[in-house]
Amino acid sequence: MAMKKYSPVLALVICVIILQAIASLAGREYYLTQLTMSAYYCLVILGLTVLMGYTGQISLGHAAFFAMGGYTTAVMTTRNLIEMQGSAAVDLAVRLGLTVTEKNAYGVEILHLSPWVSLVTAVCLTAAVAFFIGIPILKLKGHYLAMATLGFGIIIYRIVLGSRIFGEADGISDIPQFALAGGLAVSGDPALRVQNYYIAAVLVVAGVVLLMNLVDSRVGRALRSIHGSEEAANAMGVNVARYKLLVFVLSAVFACIAGVFLTHFNGGVGPSEADVMKSVSYLAIVAVGGMANLWGALVMGILLNYLSLRGYFGSYDEFVFGSILIVIMLFFPNGLLKMENFRWLSDAAARVINSYRARGGEGKDGLS
Amino acid sequence: MSLNKIIVSLLCATLLPVAISCKKKSGDSIKIGAIFSVTGPASFLGAPEEKTARMMVDEINARGGIDGKTLELIVKDSAGSPEKAISFAKQLIEEEKVYAIIGPSTSGETMKIKGICEEGKTILISCAAAEVITNPVTKYTFKVAQNDSFGAQKICEVMKKKGIRSIGIVTSNDGYGIAGKEQMEKAAAKNGIAVLISEVYDKKATDLTGVLTKLKAKNVQAVVNWSIVPAQSIVPKNMKQLNMDAQLFQSSGFGNIKYAKEAGEAGEGIIFPCGRLLIAEALPDNHPQKALLMKYKKDYESKYGEDASTFGGHAYDALIILEEAIKKAGADREKARDAIENIKDLPGVGGVYNFSPADHLGLDINAFDMLTVRDGKFVRYTE
Numbered sequence: 001m002a003m004k005k006y007s008p009v010l011a012l013v014i015c016v017i018i019l020q021a022i023a024s025l026a027g028r029e030y031y032l033t034q035l036t037m038s039a040y041y042c043l044v045i046l047g048l049t050v051l052m053g054y055t056g057q058i059s060l061g062h063a064a065f066f067a068m069g070g071y072t073t074a075v076m077t078t079r080n081l082i083e084m085q086g087s088a089a090v091d092l093a094v095r096l097g098l099t100v101t102e103k104n105a106y107g108v109e110i111l112h113l114s115p116w117v118s119l120v121t122a123v124c125l126t127a128a129v130a131f132f133i134g135i136p137i138l139k140l141k142g143h144y145l146a147m148a149t150l151g152f153g154i155i156i157y158r159i160v161l162g163s164r165i166f167g168e169a170d171g172i173s174d175i176p177q178f179a180l181a182g183g184l185a186v187s188g189d190p191a192l193r194v195q196n197y198y199i200a201a202v203l204v205v206a207g208v209v210l211l212m213n214l215v216d217s218r219v220g221r222a223l224r225s226i227h228g229s230e231e232a233a234n235a236m237g238v239n240v241a242r243y244k245l246l247v248f249v250l251s252a253v254f255a256c257i258a259g260v261f262l263t264h265f266n267g268g269v270g271p272s273e274a275d276v277m278k279s280v281s282y283l284a285i286v287a288v289g290g291m292a293n294l295w296g297a298l299v300m301g302i303l304l305n306y307l308s309l310r311g312y313f314g315s316y317d318e319f320v321f322g323s324i325l326i327v328i329m330l331f332f333p334n335g336l337l338k339m340e341n342f343r344w345l346s347d348a349a350a351r352v353i354n355s356y357r358a359r360g361g362e363g364k365d366g367l368s
Numbered sequence: 369m370s371l372n373k374i375i376v377s378l379l380c381a382t383l384l385p386v387a388i389s390c391k392k393k394s395g396d397s398i399k400i401g402a403i404f405s406v407t408g409p410a411s412f413l414g415a416p417e418e419k420t421a422r423m424m425v426d427e428i429n430a431r432g433g434i435d436g437k438t439l440e441l442i443v444k445d446s447a448g449s450p451e452k453a454i455s456f457a458k459q460l461i462e463e464e465k466v467y468a469i470i471g472p473s474t475s476g477e478t479m480k481i482k483g484i485c486e487e488g489k490t491i492l493i494s495c496a497a498a499e500v501i502t503n504p505v506t507k508y509t510f511k512v513a514q515n516d517s518f519g520a521q522k523i524c525e526v527m528k529k530k531g532i533r534s535i536g537i538v539t540s541n542d543g544y545g546i547a548g549k550e551q552m553e554k555a556a557a558k559n560g561i562a563v564l565i566s567e568v569y570d571k572k573a574t575d576l577t578g579v580l581t582k583l584k585a586k587n588v589q590a591v592v593n594w595s596i597v598p599a600q601s602i603v604p605k606n607m608k609q610l611n612m613d614a615q616l617f618q619s620s621g622f623g624n625i626k627y628a629k630e631a632g633e634a635g636e637g638i639i640f641p642c643g644r645l646l647i648a649e650a651l652p653d654n655h656p657q658k659a660l661l662m663k664y665k666k667d668y669e670s671k672y673g674e675d676a677s678t679f680g681g682h683a684y685d686a687l688i689i690l691e692e693a694i695k696k697a698g699a700d701r702e703k704a705r706d707a708i709e710n711i712k713d714l715p716g717v718g719g720v721y722n723f724s725p726a727d728h729l730g731l732d733i734n735a736f737d738m739l740t741v742r743d744g745k746f747v748r749y750t751e
Contacts, residue, residue, distance in 0.1 A: 028463075030458065030459070030462040030463050033455065033458050033459075033462075034455055034459075037451070037455060167476070168543050168546075169474070169476055169543050170474070170475050170476030170479065170498070171450055171476045171480070173476075173479035173480050173482075173483075174479075174483065188454070188458075188484070189487075190458075190462065190487070190488075262451070266450070266451055266454045266480070267454070267480070267483060267484075268450050268454065268479070268480035269450065269451075270449065270450030270451070270476050270477070270480070272408075272447070272448060272449035272450060272451065272452075273449075273451065275449075308452075309451075309452065309455040310455065310459065311444045311445070311452070311455075311456055311459070314445055315406050315407045315445045315447075317407075317445075317447060318407070318447070
């Protein structure tokens with residue numbers, strides 16, 4: 001039972017390893033850069049899938065949560081504390097091991113807060129904001145909820161764009177690496193590319209496992225019942241408001257963590273991360289992945305982000321995501337990667353397997 | 369959902385990007401990468417830059433390339449997003465192994481990829497204006513756009529000659545206005561000019577008599593308005609209505625004749641700093657930039673049917689600097705970097721470039737001329 005449940009995860013892990021092996025053997029490890037970036041965006045998309053696909057609550061503000069993570073860590077880790085050394089707070093932080101000393105690109109010595117501190121701060125901040133705005137806006141439904149989250153997204157975008165502390169239109173640059181334990185570091189350094197690919201992959205796999213279990217649990221069934229009918233769910237004793245808030249905060253935290261890691265990987269963050277079009281593209285990917293389909297969202301998230309980040313859509317990037325959304329809503333309201341659309345593929349596969357068996361092949365059908 | 373379906377889709381997802389990424393190998397040419405925000409909020413910068421770069425490369429290749437080497441231009445549209453600029457810069461450096469990167473269009477994107485280019489030992493010629501791009505100087509990063517502070521310094525010099533000692537500053541509340549306010553206040557302090565009052569107005573304001581009345585009460589000798597919004601035509605009109613006789617200065621953002629036309633009679637006599645592209649016809653024939661400016665204007669306007677802009681000029685300058693470097697260094701990137709540092713007296717759209725190991729901008733305040741409005745036209749300002 002458990003084996004069967006986790007075998008897709010195993011397949012995912014194998015895919016991750018195969019991809020790296022192919023890239024490394026072909027001497028094209030640089031492909032991993034955009035795969036790593038796509039993987040972080042996938043974390044946002046996975047969280048959003050549970051919120052939108054399973055619970056039926058639309059959000060056009062998740063780029064804002066992503067940006068909150070990115071900007072929190074950017075602001076906290078780029079402030080040089082050297083001139084503030086001697087003040088009680090800074091000294092205490094140094095003594096508690098909450099700071100990092102290193103030389104920047106210009107050879108200037110800097111003392112900054114450890115990204116672990118900013119990660120925890122970012123997560124707490126985002127969870128708190130999601131919690132407090134979630135209480136009033138999750139009372140709204142359908143278009144009204146979409147509009148409220150859209151408004152929230154625009155507010156965050158405007159704050160980021162208009163505040164000096166966030167670097168206004170220029171964003172924040174020269175963000176230090178995030179040294180994890182055991183010599184691992186989140187950084188854009190080409191020498192650390194393979195380990196960064198695996199760091200991102202581990203986060204995604206962990207996210208998938210967590211959400212798979214959530215969706216498969218009592219909570220998950222409650223979430224789906226909310227999607228079906230809030231009134232009915234309420235009547236059955238599901239605490240609708242509480243579950244909606246829970247999943248909203250959870251998906252916001254996913255976006256926030258993705259923001260923190262990608263910001264350290266990129267070494268910079270700009271207001272475009274908070275742009276509403278970014279939220280729309282997340283939404284489009286959840287839709288094209290099949291709404292209530294973690295695997296579909298994951299596959300489409302990697303694929304579309306990868307193509308976008310490598311510039312295959314050229315100047316038509318926003319156009320592509322916009323059209324995907326329209327086409328999906330018109331023709332495949334259940335998503336492109338819903339398995340019904342692939343019935344022909346599995347039928348064909350079954351036919352091949354059957355004819356193979358009929359010809360007396362050893363029926364090793366661990367897969368069917 | 370059954371397992372084999374999941375595996376099939378995961379495998380497809382695995383193999384598709386790899387399959388798509390397989391690329392053809394290009395011939396014997398020099399690859400130049402370009403990252404411009406052709407679309408998005410900074411498209412007014414990136415679109416003319418992209419058009420200019422394509423036009424230039426076509427032209428160079430049409431005449432047989434540089435010393436027999438043709439150029440291959442790879443343009444990436446970042447839409448003004450730093451994360452894309454980062455991804456593209458890594459792609460251009462590691463995969464395409466480009467000779468140099470031109471762009472990005474905005475300062476934010478430039479600062480994000482500066483470190484990547486330094487690490488990848490790839491020449492970056494930025495088309496953005498912020499001073500931090502080349503100050504402090506780093507080995508591989510150059511820029512071609514004039515610093516914001518040049519305009520402010522130019523204004524202060526004219527003020528000193530005119531004997532203006534006290535001024536008032538009004539700026540719009542957008543990024544351009546805020547940066548200008550800072551530069552203007554700094555320049556004024558440096559030149560011993562007193563800023564009696566400094567006011568910020570909303571960029572969408574349609575009437576500024578309220579703000580200007582405050583300046584009038586302070587009896588300022590001159591008003592400086594720093595914005596790229598329609599307020600550039602409203603300020604002179606309102607000053608006229610208020611009977612203010614203070615001299616009005618504006619920023620290089622006024623360098624679009626439509627603002628002068630909208631201001632009408634009130635716009636006469638406004639003094640502002642600007643690059644020379646707008647007054648190319650009015651330059652004396654022996655001016656080093658004249659022939660080049662006229663050619664760029666003619667080529668661009670006949671090819672694309674729109675006015676040539678200073679921003680497109682940045683891409684133009686980046687390419688003539690690279691052309692110069694390739695002539696001297698051939699395909700050797702390290703030598704090309706040294707060659708750029710040794711470029712002297714190279715006329716471009718933005719000014720006459722003089723690079724050195726300590727100066728990776730190569731322009732000084734003489735890149736700007738002071739212009740004024742006479743009979744509804746821009747002319748060079750003369751004392």
